Amino acid sequence: MSAESPPPAEWKDRTWRPFVEGHPERAQEFLTSGGIPVEPMYSTDPASEGAGEYPFTRGIHPSMYRGRLWTMRQYAGYSSPAETNARFRYLLEKGQTGLSVAFDLPTQIGYDSDAPEAMGEVGRVGVPINTVDDLDALLAEIPIDSVSISMTINSTASILLSLLVALARRRGVPASKLRGTFQNDILKEFIARGTQRFPVEPSMRLVVDVIEYCQKEVPAFYPISISGYHIREAGSTAAQEIAFTLADGIAYMEACRDRGLDLVSVGRRLSFFFNSHNQLFEEVSKFRAARRMWARICRDRFGLDDDRACQLRFHSQTGGSTLQAMEPSNNVVRVTIQALAAVLGGTQSLHTNGWDEALSLPSEEAARLALRTQQIIASESGVADCVDPLGGAPFIENMTDAIEQEALSLIHEIDERGGMLKAIRDGYVRRAIEDSAYKSQLDQDSGKTTPIGVTRDGEIPEAPFSVDPAVETQRKEALSTHRAKRDQAEVESHLNHIEAAASGDSNMIPVMVDALEAGCTLGEICTTLSRVFGEFQDHG
């Protein structure tokens, strides 16, 4: 990059103009409220890279939100498939542009709603999905060939993929038309989130099965969303969040390489998921640092010479652990700051939390306000009219470098320990996060960082939302009807195929799709898999 003619002029000619010719911006020109023109990007350092240029510190696209706004994707799910379907249609009607499914814990861990392990948990934190009929009801009257669907599913991602493929067949939709994202990130379950069902190795095999199958059959899906969100919620610092997430990313890339997959194709369909907390400039810098680091990891470690494969695309969600139960309406302001950080940091999609989520799942009104918060940032604040508007500010550039340095040394530590799988197994990652969590709790307890509105004897209001416990009984009845109408011999034979496939090393998805089409359930498949894989056991 030459230093003589500074961007934006040179960057505009080199990168921005060729891009916008093929991808027109939202407006012919962008003006402030007073009529002053807004350039696509500003820069004070003539030698610095521009947006859309490796290593993408300033953004993965040259025009970012001037071309297309981020996807507003609110995570929702509770009670029953039909009730969640109603919330989805409500959100789509209010202008949400993508769906995001929250599954209940039994579904996430691989138990049907009528399993003894599911007692008390059915429909609580998400929707129960055990059969193709359940998924059909969840997505009733929603066009699965045009609405993109994100699924927060990890241990059982392979089964949810298989259910979706079976549903597409039932509806006559080609699998190639399905769009969306599977979280499918098992490593952070072991690190921070806790829904792992099987030991690490077979779990990793299923992760790669999903990536491999999607590459061939469901190419418009992002088969994995490597998540720092939960690592941060568990108490990590910002630098730990990106370091451990990118280290997980390295482990997945290595696993795909071991499977013999083409890493450029894999890289082009990877996505990431980060948290956005209250410290605005720290968060913006974190997103910028993560983008730059991942691009370099892809090029230097994996030898990828392909811009799209090196680009870190990410979803973000505002920080659940920052929400306070006392004076909960204050959370609207926290969510706004955090959402702004994600947008200023160049997120591709965003979930804003409901203000009442420290009390229960969000009420419909809180869910609407959360979405409106994004829409106000997008349409009224003007921040979407300029790419990486904070880039070039000495504070931001220094903070970006500092977070990058700290995260790089953590990744180095993991390399020294023999990679992420070993670092997870030896307890290093959990310990590091827990140390940070303990320190920040002690800071809060000592009054150093007490949130506004929180006092020792402050009142906590009643929860605005509750799940009807009757849903568990209804689900049990529905499943027993479902089981009664199947051909039992056929079910057994499919489960035997699954057991055989699990013992071998071929991709599990095709046999799972067949089994689910024949009426097998998620829980039955997981029980079968656990006979071969064993079960994860936590010893505290």
Next chain:
Amino acid sequence: MARSGPIRILLAKPGLDGHDRGIRLVLRALRDAGMEVIYTGLRTTAEQIVKAAIEEDVEAIGLSSLSGAHETHFVEVSRFLKEENAEDILLFGGGIIPQQDIDSLKKAGFDHLYPPGTPLEQIVADLHHQLRPGEMENDNA
């Protein structure tokens, strides 16, 4: 009635909830305060929890849930304790417990229910106060 020596506590997560940040912080704070603490890990049943509590001869059981299934699991633990005639073991809990559920859990035998963000020293102090009242007075003297 009150024992002497280090306070023995069992911490547990009943049900499927994987959020263990809170319980691990409590674990650490109680240990730092000199208590002997056993944590039984994710996904334990009420029966397993009560059995472990009796075998380990603990004076209190602390349960954590952030998945909304506290009513089912917490009440189950208290029911098993009664069945085993071990109601002298103190019960406390933490997590996202809606205000409207607190009364029924208190009736079921839970002395304290701590929301997220509760100062760790408060939990330590409550346990000291209930299990070693005499020592507290000495500390203050």
